[in-house]
Amino acid sequence: MSTYATRKATNWIMLGLCGLCAITATVALIAILSYTIAKGAPAINLQFLTSLPQPVGETGGGISNAILGTLLLVGLACVIGIPVGLLAGIYLSEFGGHRFGSVVRFTADVLFGVPSIVIGMFVYALVVIRMGSFSALSGGIALAFIMMPIIARTAEESLRLVPTTIREAGLALGIPLWRTILSIVLPGALTGVVTGIMLGMARVAGETAPLLFTAFGNRLGFQGLDNPVAALPLQIYRYAISPYSDWQSQAWGAALVLIALVLITSVVVRILTRKRR
Amino acid sequence: MIKSSPLPTGVTVPVRDEERKVSNGGVQEGLVSIGLNAWYGRLLAIRNINIHFEPKHVTAIIGPSGCGKSTLIRCFNRLHETVPGARVSGQVLLDGKDIYSPGTDPVQLRRRIGMVFQRPNPFPTMSIFDNVATGIKLNGGMKGSRLAEIVERSLRHAALWDEVKDKLRNTGTDLSGGQQQRLCIARALAVEPEVLLMDEPCSALDPIATMKIEDLIRSLRETYMIVIVTHNMQQAARVSDFTGFMLAAEDRAGELIEFGPTPQMFTNPKDKRTEDYITGRFG
Numbered sequence: 271m272s273t274y275a276t277r278k279a280t281n282w283i284m285l286g287l288c289g290l291c292a293i294t295a296t297v298a299l300i301a302i303l304s305y306t307i308a309k310g311a312p313a314i315n316l317q318f319l320t321s322l323p324q325p326v327g328e329t330g331g332g333i334s335n336a337i338l339g340t341l342l343l344v345g346l347a348c349v350i351g352i353p354v355g356l357l358a359g360i361y362l363s364e365f366g367g368h369r370f371g372s373v374v375r376f377t378a379d380v381l382f383g384v385p386s387i388v389i390g391m392f393v394y395a396l397v398v399i400r401m402g403s404f405s406a407l408s409g410g411i412a413l414a415f416i417m418m419p420i421i422a423r424t425a426e427e428s429l430r431l432v433p434t435t436i437r438e439a440g441l442a443l444g445i446p447l448w449r450t451i452l453s454i455v456l457p458g459a460l461t462g463v464v465t466g467i468m469l470g471m472a473r474v475a476g477e478t479a480p481l482l483f484t485a486f487g488n489r490l491g492f493q494g495l496d497n498p499v500a501a502l503p504l505q506i507y508r509y510a511i512s513p514y515s516d517w518q519s520q521a522w523g524a525a526l527v528l529i530a531l532v533l534i535t536s537v538v539v540r541i542l543t544r545k546r547r
Numbered sequence: 548m549i550k551s552s553p554l555p556t557g558v559t560v561p562v563r564d565e566e567r568k569v570s571n572g573g574v575q576e577g578l579v580s581i582g583l584n585a586w587y588g589r590l591l592a593i594r595n596i597n598i599h600f601e602p603k604h605v606t607a608i609i610g611p612s613g614c615g616k617s618t619l620i621r622c623f624n625r626l627h628e629t630v631p632g633a634r635v636s637g638q639v640l641l642d643g644k645d646i647y648s649p650g651t652d653p654v655q656l657r658r659r660i661g662m663v664f665q666r667p668n669p670f671p672t673m674s675i676f677d678n679v680a681t682g683i684k685l686n687g688g689m690k691g692s693r694l695a696e697i698v699e700r701s702l703r704h705a706a707l708w709d710e711v712k713d714k715l716r717n718t719g720t721d722l723s724g725g726q727q728q729r730l731c732i733a734r735a736l737a738v739e740p741e742v743l744l745m746d747e748p749c750s751a752l753d754p755i756a757t758m759k760i761e762d763l764i765r766s767l768r769e770t771y772m773i774v775i776v777t778h779n780m781q782q783a784a785r786v787s788d789f790t791g792f793m794l795a796a797e798d799r800a801g802e803l804i805e806f807g808p809t810p811q812m813f814t815n816p817k818d819k820r821t822e823d824y825i826t827g828r829f830g
Contacts, residue, residue, distance in 0.1 A: 367631050435668040438626060439731070443682035443738055444658030453685055457672040 313523030339500035346410025351417035359425025382419040390480030406499035409485025417470035428462020478503035583637035607787035615801025625653040661740035667727035669719030676715040682738040705733035725756025
């Protein structure tokens with residue numbers, strides 16, 4: 271039999287447990303960030319950001335190839351992934367009420383759950399073998415495959431939040447359906463759509479596994495879309511497992527740069543889209 | 548006010564059609580439905596509606612909830628068919644032409660038949676100006692001063708200009724509910740329709756805002772054919788020239804029970820069910 275006092279005690283205990291869990295989750299993030307800053311910040315200077323890697327044994331050298339490579343790969347992934355993902359999201363939300371729609375939705379969810387290394391292998395078989403070499407292009411395609419379902423599903427969800435009456439108001443004015451969707455519904459869902467794009471970009475910017483079989487990495491600068499290209503996660507991976515302490519500290523520096531890049535992009539995009547409203 | 552010419556009563560419209568066509572040089576003015584049925588999936592929502600709306604008159608559709616009033620007027624701008632699974636049979640003639648004929652583009656039709664919805668629904672991301680201008684702009688219309696002129700005229704028409712003229716760049720959703728509804732009316736007027744369908748335009752508004760909208764309806768009557776769906780019988784009595792009374796049958800399909808000049812409908816209804824509804828015996 272529970273008295274008022276025991277119920278009150280249970281309440282406090284459960285509340286305490288919830289609070290503890292919330293703190294644990296936040297502590298993990300703060301720990302990662304502060305540890306990366308502490309270990310990575312000393313490695314960062316202008317030369318680190320602007321020069322190419324040096325051979326083992328020589329001091330100095332930087333990660334400009336990897337920064338450029340990551341920007342290129344994420345850019346390629348966006349060029350392919352955003353239009354496809356966004357249009358798929360619009361299709362699912364506006365026209366996907368039937369059987370085919372639910373098949374597409376299910377497929378997107380499965381693709382979202384496919385381990386990224388499998389996508390890397392798939393693109394290796396699809397693109398790399400046919401082109402005859404590792405390439406920036408194949409890396410961008412692999413990352414686009416990872417991005418598409420994220421963008422499609424978040425775009426769909428945020429478009430659905432726009433009330434039907436807004437669509438009907440557009441149609442009732444004699445505005446064609448495509449125009450109504452593009453100029454009235456989409457702006458209403460812009461914040462959510464942009465969040466989806468940012469989530470997709472952040473996710474692929476940190477992907478290592480699919481790039482092992484596609485972009486492969488190199489120690490030179492940009493060599494063309496049909497040649498291997500470096501990427502920050504690849505560089506971090508190779509430097510971090512190397513036995514040289516110089517490279518290991520550069521790996522921390524590169525990790526910090528990667529986090530900063532993702533953070534800066536998402537802040538800039540947020541500011542830009544907020545002004546448009 | 549009330550025309551002395553013979554008035555169409557719902558059931559006999561098809562016959563009168565023929566008479567009018569002869570007398571009117573082949574074209575019947577106004578909006579006419581003949582044997583109109585509408586379904587949501589398998590559910591028949593309205594059955595065999597025969598009704599005639601005249602230009603420059605206000606017609607009110609009254610009836611209890613779920614009797615198909617909204618469905619009926621959504622058939623007149625072909626918005627009903629945009630709901631998945633919904634379909635329509637029968638004829639709707641606008642100035643003698645069937646709006647459900649295969650050659651009719653619903654997008655073009657909706658420019659001629661405007662609509663105001665139950666809840667104010669200004670476009671949330673747009674300014675007051677853009678809300679009104681959108682219908683013209685997105686139809687590949689004009690820009691600049693000509694557009695500004697139309698926006699001002701529409702807002703004046705909707706009796707909202709004086710309240711918003713200094714804040715046209717603010718978002719439409721910042722306005723009060725009654726102002727938002729008048730903004731939606733201005734938005735509908737901007738594309739210069741011939742008919743204005745109003746689906747319970749005051750049900751989400753307070754009495755003062757309702758009064759303003761009713762004044763507006765009376766002034767718009769000079770220019771437009773107005774069809775207003777309402778729950779509020781006093782409102783129908785105040786603003787309309789003709790009234791139609793709808794009721795759901797046993798199978799939940801809405802039927803037009805009686806149609807006539809508003810004073811007659813409220814003082815001397817022919818049908819027992821109309822009398823019961825109007826005197827508040829049910830509904």
